Amino acid sequence: MIALNGREARAVEEAWAVAVAAGDPVAVLTEYARGVQCSVTTVPLTTALNGPCGGADGAVPAKFCGPGVVALDPLWIRTRPSEAGPWTAWSHVASGACPQDVLPALTVADFRRLPLPPTPTTVQPGTGYVLVGYGIIVTADPAPVDLTTTLLGYPVTVHATPTRYVWDFGDHTTLDTTDPGLPYPTDGSTPPAGPDSPYPAGSHGHPYTAPGTYTLTLTTTWTGTYQIAGDPTTRPITGTATTTTTHPPLTVVERRTHLVADTCLTNPHGPGC
Template sequence: MSVRAVAYVVGLVLASVAGGRDLGGAVSADRAAIDMNVAVAEDVARRNAAVSSAERLVDYERSPICTTLPWVWVKGNLDGSCPIDGTPFGTAECGEDSVVLAMWRRQRATPASPWGEWEQVDRGGCGADILPVLTAEDFRRLPIPAPVLNVQPAADWVLVNMETIVYTDPSPVTLTTDLLGYQVTVEATPTRYTYDFGDGSKPLVTTDPGSPYPAFDTFHVYRALGTRTITLTTEWSGRYQVAGSPAWRDVDGTAQTTTTSAPFDVVERTSKLVAELCTAVPTPDDC
């Protein structure tokens, strides 16, 4: 077993003996064996904040780890700075994500007792370490608006053995939701379209939202007369941004919406020569 692992196990035993909450790790003297679970520490601190400051027996704060002398680490200031001549230690490299400073804790026996010294309970990290995850189930529960299903000709009938054109709007939609107390912005983007034409034929599955006449490329040809409806099932992918972090994260899963057209008739029409325009009033007898 490595020195890091030994420090980790010993820390767990000491936490258990002391009757404190197990945060998932321990802090070694050289700061190399800090294995605290940042997400758990954040959750504990958030729940602890619900207790009034006058009655609170534990305080949590995120601030830098600072060095004042070799091998001496102290809690930094809330603004991210260190005491005089202090140097921040171990700040995470998070790229575009936000940096999460180390969590510190102090305790007292009763509300009237003096506070104890600050002690470090995690090593900090990046925004992704503490922010909630928007799951596929969360994504599917959002009120994603089903896109409009356009059918051409836009009438209550279409012609048999002729193209019936379908298309929809591929624009992404933006929604906001609350997740474990965090405001979350979600962007849903349609990625696949399935058209069921209601006549028993194989559905049309495509990533193309289609276009109206004359540049149409998604259509169906009905081979039999009758009354039909078209159902569009849209598959959405998503990404989300949690307040407090500039990073966008992909949703691990997809959502679906369904749109159904109004009923229409598949009809047959024949052509013939007439003496006058059929738009004339009154309508000519041979129309």
């Protein structure tokens, strides 16, 4: 009698199915199936696949895997000497198992294939332009997201959390941080500046030193956990995924002050008009 655990049994099934699909002449001499196990007092163990289960003990009840989750029946094998030969009776390979116990881990490659959304951001001021020497303040949304996928047909919920933010300001300078930053208040208040910085404490500010058009991007690194439907266990995903948020071009302009006798309304051709 072969005795495999749930995950080993699932791997054997999958390898056999692949070999059969590829036309392996040896694989067609073996067949795997899942079916109800008859009484545990039967020696050797047998299944309803071999015919009705007899005896007073009846069939072995299926495992309980959680509300709404259907357990996998035990795995059985039968063989034949040739494609034209007779099949043997089904013999036991592995006991019944819960889907969450036999599924492979959700890999980092699976994680990176999910449609993680680019991180929402705020760039202040939101005018699309800024003066040379004046800074912008950038903020990332730190909210986690939940996504759904499947593992071998079973629903899985993935919980992704942003953990790192790399801002590229388009002028050959970057900011690498684990802090999403705080926006400049819009209620008219003036927050205190941070230490050694003209920007409010907790915010991420960046001045541009030369006129031009700059493309601002944010690369967010995500970590994740996943949970299989019906299983209360939260499992970590080994590895990270990234997304990139690209902003509309930002124009940096230079303005000079002039002492004039008239305004541009009264003298449209005056200095600076």
